[in-house]
Amino acid sequence: MFYDFNKPEDIPADLQHTFDLVVIDPPFITREVWEKYAEAAKLLLKEVGGHALLSTIDENEANIKELMGADRKTFRPSIPNLVY
Numbered sequence: 778m779f780y781d782f783n784k785p786e787d788i789p790a791d792l793q794h795t796f797d798l799v800v801i802d803p804p805f806i807t808r809e810v811w812e813k814y815a816e817a818a819k820l821l822l823k824e825v826g827g828h829a830l831l832s833t834i835d836e837n838e839a840n841i842k843e844l845m846g847a848d849r850k851t852f853r854p855s856i857p858n859l860v861y
Contacts, residue, residue, distance in 0.1 A: 785817035
């Protein structure tokens with residue numbers, strides 16, 4: 778299914794509040810992008826018991842806490858030749 782992160786409100790009604798888990802690993806890490814992904818996640822996740830797994834940089838910790846209510850869980854993958 779095609780998904781435009783700029784239009785989270787276009788998520789079909791039959792998918793809303795049906796997911797146990799949403800994984801978010803956006804290609805961009807600005808606050809504006811995270812706002813859209815947070816909106817989409819809240820539409821997709823079950824209202825009770827839904828969870829999100831998020832991937833971002835340390836500098837976004839406060840934004841993620843504010844937008845998603847999520848706390849950091851440290852996981853540092855080892856990816857050779859990755860610049861950050």
